[in-house]
Amino acid sequence: MSISGGFVELAGLVEITSEAELRDVVGEPLPRVRDKARPALHEVDRQWLAASPFCLVATSAADGSCDVSPKGDPAGFTLVLDERTIAIPERPGNRRADGYRNVLANPHVGLIYFLPGRGDTLRVNGRARLVRDAPFFDDMVVKGHRPILALVVEVQEVFHHCAKAFLRSGLWKPETWQPDAAPSRPQIAKLLERPGDSLAELERYYGDQYAKHLY
Structure with missing residues (x-):
């Protein structure tokens, strides 16, 4: 791995560096x-x-x-x-x-x-x-x-x-939703933000009481 122009160099990339090249790829928009x-x-x-x-x-x-x-x-x-x-x-x-x-x-x-x-x-x-x-x-x-x-x-x-x-993306199709595909919000907080708190404490914090403090 190397760094060029502030970017990490990745093998095999064919970079677009001008608007002309960009237009070659995406084309011109319709007038409307x-x-x-x-x-x-x-x-x-x-x-x-x-x-x-x-x-x-x-x-x-x-x-x-x-x-x-x-x-x-x-x-x-x-x-x-x-x-x-x-x-x-x-x-x-x-x-x-x-x-x-x-x-x-x-x-x-x-x-x-x-x-x-x-x-x-x-x-x-x-x-x-x-x-x-x-x-x-x-x-x-x-x-x-x-x-x-x-x-x-x-x-x-x-x-x-x-x-x-x-x-x-099927964003609004409930049958595509997978809310448990990633760690829960309490689990993320435990891993990345608040390692000193217990998971039980974080689950209480992000539980039913959380919505009571929106305003």
Whole structure:
């Protein structure tokens, strides 16, 4: 094994190093796909956001290091402030704040919104800022709790994405689910994060009580 240009050299790789080479492999997008991105939310996008309980937020630090964080709440948790601005509430979590630290250094974000059972997704790209309080926080109250902060995103690009990845993976087909194929969350914590705690303690921590501390 050797290292070249910061990458580990692996035998047999045929690397793509230019957009021309990339296009030789993947081809050119159809005009309707290439041109489908819009700079503002359509009413259909608003309906999607009102129905979506989950999204992924992708960020990058100034040095290029990346993070993708899941965000979820009751459907409609993302507040549409206007056709070019949305806000995502933050709830108590592990306090790493990886994505938020990235936003402080580099405001560009990418979002993917899911509807459970649907293969297509809504993509939103834009510029984000962190807000510790605002009047609209009152519209984000869940179970009596206001968000601890919000990610306010200025929409620059929005479009709907096709279902091929979900169809190939069978993601929403319960008959393909194998939740026990990997170690349980308590087992992972014991192996990698909290070796000093007993498995019984961790099973209690991640058991029925865990869901009682979401807010």
